[in-house]
Amino acid sequence: MDQLLPAPTVIADDQMDDPAYGDCDCACPQAQHIPAAAPSPTARLEPHPQLRALRLDDEHSVAFVPSHSRVAVLDRPARALIARLADAVPLADLPPAEAAAAGRMAALGLLRERGAPDARPPAPDQLVVWLHVTNACNLRCTYCYLEKTDEAMSEATAHAAVDAALRSAVANGYRRVLMKYAGGEASLNLPLVALAHRYALGEAAARDIALDGVVLSNGVGLTSRRLAIINDLGLRLMISLDGPAAYHDAQRPTVRGQPSHAAAAASALRAQAMGLALNLSITVTGQSVAGLPDLVAWALDHNLRFALNFYRENDCSASRADLLLDEQRLIAGIRAAYAVIEERLPPYSLLGCLVDRANLGAAHERACAAGENYLVIDHHGQIASCQMAISSPVTTTAAADPLRQIRLDPRGVQNIPVDQKEGCRDCEWRYWCAGGCAVATFRATGRYDVRSPSCNIYKALYPDVVRLEGLRLLSRHLAAVAA
Ligand code: SF4
Ligand code: SF4
Structure with a gap:
């Protein structure tokens, strides 16, 4: 009878390790996926006890184990196979097509060897360095946390910052470093970005460290000449864009109170035409959430990648009640954006970019990396654990190992592992969510060791994101089959 069954189909994304996948406006979690070892032919596989499935259509469901597996689309025969494996059928007794499908589902983490424990999430293998190349900015965003001045980083400080970062990378065993050139507005000091990155490339190569870099910009001053410099340096680019013109301009006016949307959007399109690896960073506030669907439609229509970040209140923005996020309004606004995405499913994974700091692509x-594998180096060479704590540095570039000082600091941002957060420990989403931004949690609760104030929003949206990713995988699969 088994030979007469149609072959099971398992559809998953094998492209998720693209470095641009995780670019964000701060120290994003890494999407580092360690595939499970192939099961032996004598293995008895079982469905993971937390395996869940959401219906996509009459034939297909999206299957996942929250916090542990990859997300995959299964057809009816694949689901029937899982049901049979619940009866402990040895892998060797399955017909070849079913054994192959079962092996693939085991590698994705949907099945496991009977009784096997879940693996712990891997430790990040990359040091992230925020280089605050200038404290100046040509915009005055309503939610900015920075006390801006006209000061810029000097060449000597840039060299010292790169040296300090690489010292810490070597001392702490990191073979990969990501430089984030930021400010202020990084493009106002682009010659220093070029100098720092060229120096970093040479020094990293001498230490056998792989160096990667991204420029974070508001996009307003990115002329074609500046974009060409960024491109020639091999850097990626992230531009902040918060809505269609009316919403973006209300939230991100220039220093003279003028609109900035047209210039930022034009820069994004120029960068894309030039072939730059580009991500849009979209900060969602109470002020802008209603414009989110139109912005997302524009981004997808232009094949631009984006990531959604939630507004974080800070001392500079605390008087702006209009920025605050009402839970139900935020969820409704984001779901409206998801409906737009469903009509325009992109070629890239949606698992790391649709809910604030969460990454549903890997445990x-x-x-984020704050306090653990992150150095925020300001224009004077002082080092903080997070850019939102840049005015409270912990150490300087003169330290032998600044990362060690950051990790040992008991006063600054405490980025507690999710297993140690009250309310998160038993949450099924914990290794995809990790409990949210530590700074936002502390501001809302006075504690670091509790779940995020955005928890209800996260839990409402995570299943929607998994379903959207399932629809995306399915539509690409069906298009490939039809082609
Ligand atoms: S913040 Fe909420 S959703 Fe996230 S891990 Fe904690 S309990 Fe789970
Ligand atoms: S603590 Fe919050 S603001 Fe700071 S790097 Fe992490 S996610 Fe970003």
Whole structure:
């Protein structure tokens, strides 16, 4: 009878390790996926006890184990196979097509060897360095946390910053470093970005460290000449764009109170035409959430990648009640954006870009790198654990190992592993969510060791994201089959 069954189909994304996948406006979690070892022919596989499935259509469901597996689309025969494996059929007794499908589902983490424990999330293998190349900015965004001045980083400080970062990378065993050139507005000091990155490339190569870099910009001053410099340096680019013109301009006016949307959007399109690896960073506030569907439609229509970040209140923005996020309004606004995405499913994974700091693409213990594998180096060479704590540095570039000082600091941002957060420990989403931004949690609760104030929003949206990713995988699969 088994030979007469149609072959099971398992559809998953094998492209998720693209470095641009995780670019964000701060120290994003890494999407580091460690595939499970192939099961032996004598293995008895079982469905993971937390395996869940959401219906996509009459034939297909999206299957996942929250926090642990990859997300995959299964057809009816694949689901029937899982049901049979619940009866402990040895892998060797399955027909070849079913054994292959079962092996693939085991590699994705949907099945496991009977009784096997879940693996712990891997430790991040990359040091992230925020280089605050200038404290100046040509915009005055309503939610900015920075006390801006006209000061810029000097060449000597840039060299010292790169040296300090690489010292810490070597001392702490990191073979990969990501430089984030930021400010202020990084493009206002682009010659220093070029100098720092060329120096970093040479020094990293001498230490056998792989160096990667991205420029974070508001996009307003990115002339074709500046974009060409960024491109020639091999850097990626992230531009902040918060809505269609009316919403973006209300939230991100220039220093003279003028609109900035047209210039930022034009820069994004110029960068894309030039072939730059580009991500849009979209900060969602109470002020802008209503414009989110139109912005997302524009981005997808232009094949631009984007990531959604939630507004984080800070001392500079605290008087702006209009920025605050009402839970139900935020969820409704984001779901409206998801409906737009469903009509325009992109070629890239949606798992790491649709809910604030969460990454549903790979397990991780911390929501970001702050306090652990992150150095924020300001224009004077002082080093903080997070850019939102840049005015409270912990150490300087003169330290032998600045990362060690950051990790040992008991006063600054404490980025607690999710297993140690009250309310998160038993949450099924914990290794995809990791409990949210530590700074936002502390501001809202006075504690670092509790779940995020955005928890209800996260839990409402995570299943929607998994379903959208399932629809995306399915539509690409069906298009490939038809072609
Ligand atoms: S913040 Fe909420 S959704 Fe995230 S891990 Fe904690 S309990 Fe789960
Ligand atoms: S603590 Fe929050 S603001 Fe700071 S790097 Fe992490 S996610 Fe970003």
